[in-house]
Amino acid sequence: MASPGKKAYPLRIDPAVWDALVRLAATEMRSTNAQIEYLLREALARRGIRPGGEPPPELKD
Template sequence: MVAKKAFALRLDPALHDAIQRLADAELRSVNAEIEMLLREALARRGVKVERSSTAKRGRPPGTTGKGSDHA
């Protein structure tokens, strides 16, 4: 999985609240919503950002999550 760069971001509380409402409506986290908004803003300015290949969510193939093969 590709590591994401973490950093502190200070936001005006009203801006954070607005982003939270958008995120809730889109069933995203605030972090994912901010990332989406940044990608959209960059695209409008003609800046193309390739998506990194990240691991898919969920269990790896072949795992059932029920019990264990170990005794």
């Protein structure tokens, strides 16, 4: 069951990438879904993008 307030999205993904995600999630004690969200947030942060529309630190007044 999806968490309240979260958007469900069907994702087509290469089986080898999926297997790597499952293994990584297990080693970091996360669900595969939580691991995907964690990695997406990490990738956005590296690009200076913050979910929710908050500007990156260098753009704040």
